[in-house]
Amino acid sequence: MDRRKFLQASAALVLSLKAAETPARSYARLTSLRPGAIRPEGWLGAWLNRQATELAIALPSICEPFLTAYWAGDEKPDPEGGGWWPWEQRAYWTDGALRCALVTGDEKLLAAACAPVEYTLRHAAPDGYLGPTALADPKADFSRWPHNVFFRALAAYADANNDASVVEAVRKHFLSDTTDYAGLHRNVTNVEGMVWAYERAGDARLLDMAERTWAGHLQHAAEEDQGDVDSARVFSNAPIHSHGVTYIEIAKLPAILYLATGRPEYLKFALTQQERIFNRYMLVSGVPSTSEYYQSITARDVHETCDIADHCWSWSYLLKATGDGIWADRIERACFNAGFGAIRKDWRGVQYFSGPNQMVASLTSSPIVYSNPNMMAYQPNPGGHTACCGGNVHRIFPNYAIHMWMKTANGLAAVLYGASTMKASVGGSDVEIVQTTDYPFDDRIEFTIHAKAPVRFALSLRIPGWCGAPGLRVNGRASAMPPVANGFATLTRTFRRGDRITLVLPMTTKTTHWPDGGIAIEHGPLVYSLPIRENWTTSVAAWCSNAEFPSWSAAAASPWNYGVMEGADVKVRRKPMTIDPWVDPPVVLSVTARRLPGWNLTTDPKDPTHTFTPPLPRLRGVEYATPLVAPREFIPPDARPAEVTPVPDAEQITLVPYGSTHLRVTVFPSVPRGGEIA
Numbered sequence: 019m020d021r022r023k024f025l026q027a028s029a030a031l032v033l034s035l036k037a038a039e040t041p042a043r044s045y046a047r048l049t050s051l052r053p054g055a056i057r058p059e060g061w062l063g064a065w066l067n068r069q070a071t072e073l074a075i076a077l078p079s080i081c082e083p084f085l086t087a088y089w090a091g092d093e094k095p096d097p098e099g100g101g102w103w104p105w106e107q108r109a110y111w112t113d114g115a116l117r118c119a120l121v122t123g124d125e126k127l128l129a130a131a132c133a134p135v136e137y138t139l140r141h142a143a144p145d146g147y148l149g150p151t152a153l154a155d156p157k158a159d160f161s162r163w164p165h166n167v168f169f170r171a172l173a174a175y176a177d178a179n180n181d182a183s184v185v186e187a188v189r190k191h192f193l194s195d196t197t198d199y200a201g202l203h204r205n206v207t208n209v210e211g212m213v214w215a216y217e218r219a220g221d222a223r224l225l226d227m228a229e230r231t232w233a234g235h236l237q238h239a240a241e242e243d244q245g246d247v248d249s250a251r252v253f254s255n256a257p258i259h260s261h262g263v264t265y266i267e268i269a270k271l272p273a274i275l276y277l278a279t280g281r282p283e284y285l286k287f288a289l290t291q292q293e294r295i296f297n298r299y300m301l302v303s304g305v306p307s308t309s310e311y312y313q314s315i316t317a318r319d320v321h322e323t324c325d326i327a328d329h330c331w332s333w334s335y336l337l338k339a340t341g342d343g344i345w346a347d348r349i350e351r352a353c354f355n356a357g358f359g360a361i362r363k364d365w366r367g368v369q370y371f372s373g374p375n376q377m378v379a380s381l382t383s384s385p386i387v388y389s390n391p392n393m394m395a396y397q398p399n400p401g402g403h404t405a406c407c408g409g410n411v412h413r414i415f416p417n418y419a420i421h422m423w424m425k426t427a428n429g430l431a432a433v434l435y436g437a438s439t440m441k442a443s444v445g446g447s448d449v450e451i452v453q454t455t456d457y458p459f460d461d462r463i464e465f466t467i468h469a470k471a472p473v474r475f476a477l478s479l480r481i482p483g484w485c486g487a488p489g490l491r492v493n494g495r496a497s498a499m500p501p502v503a504n505g506f507a508t509l510t511r512t513f514r515r516g517d518r519i520t521l522v523l524p525m526t527t528k529t530t531h532w533p534d535g536g537i538a539i540e541h542g543p544l545v546y547s548l549p550i551r552e553n554w555t556t557s558v559a560a561w562c563s564n565a566e567f568p569s570w571s572a573a574a575a576s577p578w579n580y581g582v583m584e585g586a587d588v589k590v591r592r593k594p595m596t597i598d599p600w601v602d603p604p605v606v607l608s609v610t611a612r613r614l615p616g617w618n619l620t621t622d623p624k625d626p627t628h629t630f631t632p633p634l635p636r637l638r639g640v641e642y643a644t645p646l647v648a649p650r651e652f653i654p655p656d657a658r659p660a661e662v663t664p665v666p667d668a669e670q671i672t673l674v675p676y677g678s679t680h681l682r683v684t685v686f687p688s689v690p691r692g693g694e695i696a
């Protein structure tokens with residue numbers, strides 16, 4: 019039967035049939051706790067509280083589309099963006115702000131974020147359709163993509179409150195809808211909402227709809243703008259010819275279908291789609307080069323902030339499907355480096371594009387050909403009219419906090435580390451686990467278990483891939499580390515009130531190599547950068563900022579043109595934990611470097627006031643290999659690498675965590691040792 023006819027026929031039957039109400043079987047190795055079960059503390063709690071009280075609550079009073087009550091009664095389609103943009107963008111904010119409020123307990127933000135959610139639930143159409151009437155047309159391109167974004171907020175709202183009425187509303191919405199989800203761009207992403215409702219309501223028609231939607235999408239997958247997920251291209255490890263957000267939002271869908279069906283072919287497809295990203299596009303920051311399409315990995319390449327939020331979200335499904343800690347390693351790396359590195363540490367400005375190297379971040383410094391030149395400045399809504407990142411940035415850290423703990427078949431898993439208190443039911447008892455740590459600024463993580471009576475369960479602790487020699491103590495005594503399987507060490511025992519489990523994850527220093535002779539240094543989960551002192555200037559533009567929350571431009575006020583000596587010792591220097599480790603880092607590195615005179619900002623010959631982060635220079639006398647992915651075109655189009663000779667005298671430079679910087683050099687020119695350099 020034709021897919022649309024099938025849906026219409028099933029929709030006619032659907033609402034008269036009684037829904038199953040038993041949750042469906044899940045094939046997840048790891049299962050999320052309800053949002054709000056984990057309360058972040060320490061620096062993580064302070065950071066999320068700052069998000070809640072600064073940009074998250076302020077954004078709806080700064081600029082469009084956040085000023086308008088999209089999803090709460092306002093019906094003003096955007097004529098420039100094809101109509102649907104403002105609903106997508108305000109949905110990103112709604113989801114992020116709601117999750118931020120749920121993890122912090124911030125009542126004011128909770129009320130603001132719940133308003134569009136509750137309006138939408140109260141205004142379901144008679145047939146069950148949820149959402150703006152302006153998007154109700156089932157045949158329009160992208161007509162259902164904003165729903166997928168918004169339904170994640172509905173999911174958080176329902177899961178936090180254990181509210182079956184929301185599940186029922188979403189079930190009715192999908193089963194009455196005649197949209198061809200398979201055929202139009204990102205509409206297919208609604209598989210996520212279909213499966214979410216299936217898992218909770220147990221209505222097999224939702225799973226059937228989700229599987230048919232994915233199968234139907236694969237029929238279109240070779241067409242342009244469908245995410246480049248044609249199976250022949252996926253399994254031949256072809257380069258990804260897709261917008262980053264489109265690809266990553268679609269690439270997670272087979273992992274979601276695996277969670278609901280256990281069919282290994284879905285998981286294989288999902289993992290192979292991810293391999294295409296990790297084989298070619300990863301920047302040292304932990305997020306792929308995505309401006310806005312997957313791009314080269316040179317020292318000028320950047321990521322869109324939406325891609326930080328969306329890759330982490332996608333990887334959380336791979337984590338649940340495989341139970342493999344490598345996905346948590348990847349989320350951690352992306353959040354601690356790319357995530358912090360794109361946000362002002364006072365939570366008053368965000369970049370649309372950010373990257374490992376940014377020696378200038380101004381209203382005229384974006385090197386991306388088709389972007390607005392201001393997209394690397396720190397602004398409340400850095401994309402202006404393209405307001406996705408201004409909303410989406412709010413999802414990054416709340417989702418980190420929500421995913422810190424997960425349930426396993428017979429216990430609990432500490433998946434992402436950070437000071438927190440978690441409450442869950444395990445082994446038939448209510449358990450509270452307090453996690454005390456300054457991680458990643460300290461390698462020691464202590465878990466204190468509180469339960470009314472002794473309770474037996476399996477406590478799984480993630481052992482990051484970068485850690486070769488983890489240690490364990492139980493109530494202060496050294497204990498044998500259980501074998502590490504799938505990235506976790508599992509301790510099965512009867513826990514008594516006040517039991518203390520101490521995990522130690524010693525961090526080592528590692529050097530990685532990048533195209534054009536680039537070299538970068540990391541220590542544990544943190545990538546390190548040369549911090550550049552900022553000369554900040556502010557301005558106001560109605561489409562992205564206001565007087566209270568202006569746009570921030572940063573120019574370099576300290577030297578940055580250093581090359582790092584190949585093979586140089588990296589010294590680690592520590593001081594006691596600070597109040598705000600992302601502003602005053604307690605762990606810094608020291609490395610030998612040489613200045614490279616002539617390595618300067620790139621200037622646009624058409625307008626010398628426009629300056630850009632430069633390509634890595636070429637050291638005279640050194641041979642350079644061709645990069646894995648050919649560099650794309652930047653602004654200005656004919657910028658040539660500088661030809662430089664290092665100064666004779668070496669000096670020690672201090673590197674700080676990438677995430678603690680606003681301007682930085684992370685990928686350095688590598689300076690060979692010895693007499694090779696003229």
Ligand SMILES: [Zn+2]
Pocket residue numbers: 322323324325401405406407408410
């Ligand atoms: Zn974006």
